Amino acid sequence: MENLILTKKKVLQINEDTFILIFEEDPDFSPGQFVMMETPALVRKPFILGRWMGKTAISVKIRGKGTKYLVFEATQIRCHLPLGNPFVPPNERGMAIVSTASITMASMLNEIYGVEVLVGSRTPLVMKTPFETVVGDNAFEERIKKLDYEWYLISGSIEMEKKAWNILKKRKTEIFLALEEYMGCGIGACKSCAIQTKYGIKHVCTDGPIFRGDELCW
Amino acid sequence: MLVINPPIVIASGVGGFGEYMHFIPPEYVGAxxxxxxxxxxxxxxxxxxxxxxxxxxxxxxxxxxxxxxxFLKDVKKGEFNHLFEKVKVIASLGGESKDEYLKISERFSEISEKFEAVEFNFSCPNVEKGGLSIIENKQEWRDTLRLIRETLPNTFLIAKIGMEGIFVEKAVELIKTEGWDGVTLINTIRGLHMDAGRNYVVGGLSGPILKPIALRMIYEVRKHFEDIFIIASGGVYTAEDAKEYLDLGADAVAVGSALFKDPNVVEKIVKGLSDRITRE
Structure with a gap:
């Protein structure tokens, strides 16, 4: 874990509101881990780490001033990483179901473990990706219903995750979910990113960010 | 006597149990x-x-x-030794009632010598019992302060208070009368955050908004009490912020929420105070 500066090398637009930021530096991290990035706001923001075109990258969905700053203004971004726990797939017979905001993490899983990837997007993609993509809520739900894998990792907005979870939970499969919660420190000190689980309070930064679906109170 | 040099303290709460020492060289941390x-x-x-x-x-x-x-078990097992070896450590204790404050003091006395000081939290605005509410009954709080002092006669005792519940000068008068050594001023103050969808969260406010309020509290306390040890806390993001508190008479300055913006902020603040540290 270190506090460093990442230099933006390239920005790629994926869809209407989400961008891939590719960095020059190559810090050490594993799929599933995240970075806290400094913006003009008072609190650093968490982004799940990944790789794109062989380089360290994150996906950023524009949500407000901080994300606009990262995508359109920042050149060198102060941050600390790697944070959270790596995700190691149980086997090769699983799929990562991700929003465009998690596409770089999925790409890294694909690169290292050969995990298949399904991308869900509300708006059409404006760039080519190597992954199957479905556009719109209905198409996403219909595609999820047809999937047949031994395990799934779902990473996207809470609405998207719940849609996929509600379909897949009825099957005898392992489901993992990447969670988001407002974070102060990202390192386990402040206890702000608490979530309620069946086993009590857990923290997204130190217990996650990826959790087993069957421990969540969903 | 407590010596905090450099005069920068990592604030309770934000700093967890020492996690920020991953980022901060020990020489920049006073406590x-x-x-x-x-x-x-x-x-x-x-x-x-x-x-x-x-x-x-x-x-x-x-x-x-x-x-x-x-906590006792962990300290005795040596779980915090890595921290004790690097920096001065201040414990922070709290409870839900006078009885719990006294019982925790007794239990803490087993390990008190490992700590430079202990800060009692009489001001957390985020719990139903204890915290801020403990000072509502002035007589009971006075008794609590006296009995803790008796339980920990050789420990440097600091009371962490906010700006609600009692005028800060009056609070410090009580604290001093009961033989305590210092105060940390101020804790977060009650606030409410409302988002665009009218969802809201209630809690304690920290950050830049707190600085002018905390500066006034330090000013009032130092004006009335020359010899109480003051750790100032509230919206410290830069060396200039810290200097304002020190100029008003604070003995040390706590850095809390600023760590969320930059885990290395303490190093920058201390470097900005280098002229004063040398002079001292």
């Missing part, structure tokens, strides 16, 4: 205050626990901590 330990374990408040606006951070952690028995 590290651990997260508040209560008599019983506390799982904290239900989420959401944090939101931020342009000039403030609002938290509702609710003193999540493992409780004094687990």
């Amino acid at each position: 590290y205050t651990l997260k508040t330990i209560t008599y019983k374990p506390k799982s904290g408040n239900p989420p959401p626990r944090m939101r931020a606006g342009e000039f403030y951070i609002l938290n509702s952690i609710g003193l999540e901590n493992p409780g004094i028995e687990r």
Whole structure:
């Protein structure tokens, strides 16, 4: 874990509101881990780490001033990483179901473990990706219903995750979910990113960010 | 006597149990205050626990901590030795009632010599019992202060107070009368964050918004009490912020929420204070 500066090398637009930021530096991290990035706001923001075109990258969905700053203004971004726990797939017979905001993490899983990837997007993609993509809520739900894998990792907005979870939970499969919660420190000190689980309070930064679906109170 | 040099303290709560020492070279930390330990374990408040606006951070952690028995066990097992070896450590203690404040003091006395000081949290705005509410009954609080002093006769005792519940000068008068050594001013103050959808979170406010309020509290306390040790806390992001507090008579300055913006902020602040540290 270190506090460093990442230099933006390239920005790629994926869809209407989400961008891939590719960095020059190559810090050490594993799929599933995240970075806290400094913006003009008072609190650093968490982004799940990944790789794109062989380089360290994150996906950023524009949500407000901080994300606009990262995508359109920042050149060198102060941050600390790697944070959270790596995700190691149980086997090769699983799929990562991700929003465009998690596409770089999925790409890294694909690169290292050969995990298949399904991308869900509300708006059409404006760039080519190597992954199957479905556009719109209905198409996403219909595609999820047809999937047949031994395990799934779902990473996207809470609405998207719940849609996929509600379909897949009825099957005898392992489901993992990447969670988001407002974070102060990202390192386990402040206890702000608490979530309620069946086993009590857990923290997204130190217990996650990826959790087993069957421990969540969903 | 407590000597904090450089005069920068990692604030309780934000600093957890020493996690920020991953980022900060020890020579830049005057003292590290651990997260508040209560008599019983506390799982904290239900989420959401944090939101931020342009000039403030609002938290509702609710003193999540493992409780004094687990803490004693961990300290005795050496779990905090890495911290004790690097920096001066201040413990932070709390409870839900006078009885719990006294019982935790007794239990803490077993390990008190490992700590430079102990800060009692009389001001957390995020718990239903204890914290801020403990000072509501002035007589009971006075008794609590006296009995803790008797239980920990050789420990440097610091009371962490806010700006609610009692005029700060009056609070410090009580604290001093009962033989305590110092105060940490101020804790977060009660606030409410509302988002665009009219969802809201209540909690304690920290960040830049707190600085002018905390500066006034330091000013009032130092004006009335020349010899109480003051750790100033509230919106310290830069060396200039810290200098303002030191110029008003604070003995040390706590850095809390600023760590969320930059885990290395303490090093920058201390470098900015280098002229004063040399002079001292």
